Amino acid sequence: xxxxxxxxxxxxxxxxxxxxxxxxxxxxxxxxxxxxxxxxxxxxxxxxxxxxxxxxxxxxxxxxxxxxxxxxxxxxxxxxxxxxxxxxxxxxxxxxxxxxxxxxxxxxxxxxxxxxxxxxxxxxxxxxxxxxxxxxxxxxxxxxxxxxxxxxxxxxxxxxxxxxxxxxxxxxxxxxxxxxxxxxxxxxxxxxxxxxxxxxxxxxxxxxxxxxxxxxxxxxxxxxxxxxxxxxxxxxxxxxxxxxxxxxxxxxxxxxxxxxxxxxxxxxxxxxxxxxxxxxxxxxxxxxxxxxxxxxxxxxxxxxxxxxxxxxxxxxxxxxxxxxxxxxxxxxxxxxxxxxxxxxxxxxxxxxxxxxxxxxxxxxxxxxxxxxxxxxxxxxxxxxxx
Amino acid sequence: xxxxxxxxxxxxxxxxxxxxxxxxxxxxxxxxxxxxxxxxxxxxxxxxxxxxxxxxxxxxxxxxxxxxxxxxxxxxxxxxxxxxxxxxxxxxxxxxxxxxxxxxxxxxxxxxxxxxxxxxxxxxxxxxxxxxxxxxxxxxxxxxxxxxxxxxxxxxxxxxxxxxxxxxxxxxxxxxxxxxxxxxxxxxxxxxxxxxxxxxxxxxxxxxxxxxxxxxxxxxxxxxxxxxxxxxxxxxxxxxxxxxxxxxxxxxxxxxxxxxxxxxxxxxxxxxxxxxxxxxxxxxxxxxxxxxxxxxxxxxxxxxxxxxxxxxxxxxxxxxxxxxxxxxxxxxxxxxxxxxxxxxxxxxxxxxxxxxxxxxxxxxxxxxxxxxxxxxxxxxxxxxxx
Numbered sequence: 001x002x003x004x005x006x007x008x009x010x011x012x013x014x015x016x017x018x019x020x021x022x023x024x025x026x027x028x029x030x031x032x033x034x035x036x037x038x039x040x041x042x043x044x045x046x047x048x049x050x051x052x053x054x055x056x057x058x059x060x061x062x063x064x065x066x067x068x069x070x071x072x073x074x075x076x077x078x079x080x081x082x083x084x085x086x087x088x089x090x091x092x093x094x095x096x097x098x099x100x101x102x103x104x105x106x107x108x109x110x111x112x113x114x115x116x117x118x119x120x121x122x123x124x125x126x127x128x129x130x131x132x133x134x135x136x137x138x139x140x141x142x143x144x145x146x147x148x149x150x151x152x153x154x155x156x157x158x159x160x161x162x163x164x165x166x167x168x169x170x171x172x173x174x175x176x177x178x179x180x181x182x183x184x185x186x187x188x189x190x191x192x193x194x195x196x197x198x199x200x201x202x203x204x205x206x207x208x209x210x211x212x213x214x215x216x217x218x219x220x221x222x223x224x225x226x227x228x229x230x231x232x233x234x235x236x237x238x239x240x241x242x243x244x245x246x247x248x249x250x251x252x253x254x255x256x257x258x259x260x261x262x263x264x265x266x267x268x269x270x271x272x273x274x275x276x277x278x279x280x281x282x283x284x285x286x287x288x289x290x291x292x293x294x295x296x297x298x299x300x301x302x303x304x305x306x307x308x309x310x311x312x313x314x315x316x317x318x319x320x321x322x323x324x325x326x327x328x329x330x331x332x333x334x335x336x337x338x339x340x341x342x343x344x345x346x347x348x349x350x351x352x353x354x355x356x357x358x359x360x361x362x363x364x365x366x367x368x369x370x371x372x373x374x375x376x377x378x379x380x381x382x383x384x385x386x
Numbered sequence: 387x388x389x390x391x392x393x394x395x396x397x398x399x400x401x402x403x404x405x406x407x408x409x410x411x412x413x414x415x416x417x418x419x420x421x422x423x424x425x426x427x428x429x430x431x432x433x434x435x436x437x438x439x440x441x442x443x444x445x446x447x448x449x450x451x452x453x454x455x456x457x458x459x460x461x462x463x464x465x466x467x468x469x470x471x472x473x474x475x476x477x478x479x480x481x482x483x484x485x486x487x488x489x490x491x492x493x494x495x496x497x498x499x500x501x502x503x504x505x506x507x508x509x510x511x512x513x514x515x516x517x518x519x520x521x522x523x524x525x526x527x528x529x530x531x532x533x534x535x536x537x538x539x540x541x542x543x544x545x546x547x548x549x550x551x552x553x554x555x556x557x558x559x560x561x562x563x564x565x566x567x568x569x570x571x572x573x574x575x576x577x578x579x580x581x582x583x584x585x586x587x588x589x590x591x592x593x594x595x596x597x598x599x600x601x602x603x604x605x606x607x608x609x610x611x612x613x614x615x616x617x618x619x620x621x622x623x624x625x626x627x628x629x630x631x632x633x634x635x636x637x638x639x640x641x642x643x644x645x646x647x648x649x650x651x652x653x654x655x656x657x658x659x660x661x662x663x664x665x666x667x668x669x670x671x672x673x674x675x676x677x678x679x680x681x682x683x684x685x686x687x688x689x690x691x692x693x694x695x696x697x698x699x700x701x702x703x704x705x706x707x708x709x710x711x712x713x714x715x716x717x718x719x720x721x722x723x724x725x726x727x728x729x730x731x732x733x734x735x736x737x738x739x740x741x742x743x744x745x746x747x748x749x750x751x752x753x754x755x756x757x758x759x760x761x762x763x764x765x766x767x768x769x770x771x772x
Contacts, residue, residue, distance in 0.1 A: 160732070169732075217627040229700070233619060240702020241603040242732040248699050313634050314615070314700035316626020346546070346555075346628040 016042060016050045021059065021083060022377045025108065030063045030080035051081055058087040059107075059376070085110060088151035089140065090372060091189075092365025093132050094198065095157045095181075097121050097172055097224075098277070100131035103361045104139040107151065107376070109369045112143045114358070121277075125175035133188055150191045151375075154367030156201030156360035157181060158226065160243045165195035168243065172226040194367040198222060199230035199246055200237055201363030202323055202353070207232060208366050210354035211321050219246075219317045220353075222324035222360075223304050225264075225271070225279060229311055248307050263299040266292045279325065305336050309343040316346060323353030402428055402436045407445065407469060408763045411494065416449045416466035437467055444473040445493075445762070471496060474537035475526065476758060477575075478751025479518050480584065481543045481567075483507050483558055483610075484663070486517035489747045490525040493537065493762070495755045498529045500744070507663070511561035519574055536577045537761075540753030542587030542746035543567060544612065546629045551581035554629065558612045580753040584608060585616035585632055586623055587749030588739070592707050593618060594752045597740035601705040605632075605697050606739075608710035608746075609690050611650075611657070611665060615697055634693050649685040652678045665711065691722050695729040702732060709739030 023039035024031055031039070036047050054060035063080045085108035093102045101116035115135040119128055132155075140146065159170025165182020186193040196204075203220035206212040212220070216235040222228045229246035231238040238245050262270040264282050271278040285293035308320060320340075322332060337350045353359055409425035410417055417425070422433050440446035449466045471494035479488045487502035501521040505514055518541075526532065545556025551568020572579040582590075589606035592598040598606070602621040608614045615632035617624040624631050648656040650668050657664040671679035694706060706726075708718060723736045739745055 231700075233624065238619065238701075240732075241704040241734070242702055244699075244730070244732040245702035246700065247702070247730075247732075310696040311700045313630075314617075314632065314697045315624075316628055316631035316633070318627040344630070344633075346626075346630040346633075348627070 018377050020050050024083040030082040032078040032080050059084055089145050089149045090368040091136055091153045092361045093155045094360035095128050100135055101361050102135040103365050105365055113139055115139045125179050150189050152368035152371040153193045154364030155195045156198040156364040158198050161195050161197050194371055198360045199228035202359035203230035203232055204366045205355050205359045205363035206321050211351045212319055215319045217317045218319045219311050220321040221308055224324045263303055264296050266296050305339040312344050317348050320348050320350045321353055323359050404763050406436050410469040416468040418464040418466050445470055475531050475535045476754040477522055477539045478747045479541045480746035481514050486521055487747050488521040489751050491751055499525055501525045511565050536575050538754040538757040539579045540750030541581045542584040542750040544584050547581050547583050580757055584746045585614035588709055588745035589616035589618055590752045591741055591745045591749035597707050597737045598705055603703045604705045605703045606707040607694055610710045649689055650682050652682050691725040698730050703734050706734050706736045707739055709745050
């Protein structure tokens, strides 16, 4: 628990502060002391003390009488207070093979803007980290923020991520394995950094504001040359015993099947596994009527269906969300539904990602929001899927 | 909550009874009122009232002074009490393709005996139910119990089991799909019946007293012509959204691979999928040096390894337990370990079932024990993996 009221507040004071912040945020419009007393059960003198501390920390503002919905009564106007979501910034970053992108939000999770930067698939780890700093800086500058206003950052990245935010293993990004990613970005930005596997971040995003809203048992597949999956079980992220759950990139080895980069090849030579743009060219050619490209895409879709079916048989989710660039494949969801009916005793719903290329960064933002909610509102409360 | 003290005891009385039973069971040797007052925080008059009710219900006995460890002090000997685990019986039953087996235990989970009965793989549902009644009757007769002493029964069976104990879908047992299994056995035995998928029951058993003791993230594979898997995630059974998690019998369809009954065929004609004895003959021939049989077993093992690898990639468990009749295949665990290292970024431990053919019935017993622990000890307590 980080102190937001200065001078080492007591546990009771922190509990009271969290209760007041929760009440103010839940209310929406500014609250009077009477409203707050009713919502929190605190006495007026206690409330006044807590609100003073929260105002000092910038998290609460007293609104003028003019702001207070125009109601006029005789005597002194009632004091009204609101949560200052603008008191800090949260950032969600995706660091991917070809792109670094980010979304900036206020402390209430309201999006302020997005930014993205292309990177070379063969870019070094340092170049990718510089890209992350650049998109963050651009967003803060564009929305009038200072780096010091960042309260938490979430990051989604391919690979197996350890609890300390370092990358244990990642075949998709050069130099990524072993990188202390959370520590490096934490040092650069001076705020807590939460690192998560990209598919795990994506499934959190789809449940928060996407195609999986209201679903508790979800498999999200990020399709690509290195496919990955993220799963919610009972509304919670299933990371697995060593954080490797859903790392289905090796499924193609089962039954000695061809690798994705060979399936998608038109020439017969395998695609460069780090060159996702080669995939874009094949997909475009297939859409353009090239029959060899169309056959390659068919082979790839068949394999994707097999991978997803294995996940569905293992986990029995209620919903499968398909994202990554395969979400852009025409008519993928239909064949997937049809094939799953062949393989599975109980067939889940199958939908395309609602967030598309924004899913990972949005999920990373959700991680940052969970963190700040844990800090500001958690005593006796808590929220979010983690 | 079932009343064990007669006359509709109050909630407070039930809470106190549960606390006293927990303390008596935890203590092992008989307890004095002083011991119980210390363990429960209840006053002596309250304790005396609770103990009287528990003695009336048969769950607690007052031991004679002679029983009390030979300690002699001046004055009236202290009254001592013990939990009467013998006050009731619990039964775990496996209803399988070729066999119905059962294990009888007391209310403390101590095993009193086992019994089994062969059934034809083509036996009807009624014949299998009659088999279950027969093994239960034999066990109760052998151990001097009456059917009325049964407090709970757990049942493990292939297929997808609904929350109400009916079989939603089962390809392995003729006439099993749609059977209200829990209701039928409950009517026969007059006690609660908990029905669970066989692989799910087996993984509970291996964690309770088998190869998965102390492990929280476990995949258990019951190998056979209709393979199934049961998983623990964070120490809890993962049933999936519709109870179909781990129903990997369709994995062979992925990549258009051959069905297990064709893989294991020596002649080239597929085995009868309901004839597990044909499998036994192939395995025996392979052990006897028949090269075609050995090649068939190799094909089957390779497929089993692929199925398990798909589960491991999806779930990332810490431990894989291999059971079913494949646990009897010589040297299965070694190749499985080796192949998993090829496929998986993080390789779990792989071990053979410690309970062998007894895993499913033992897991079913664990379900019955969980149920009775829920009834007797649950208020403010609770235990077991469910």
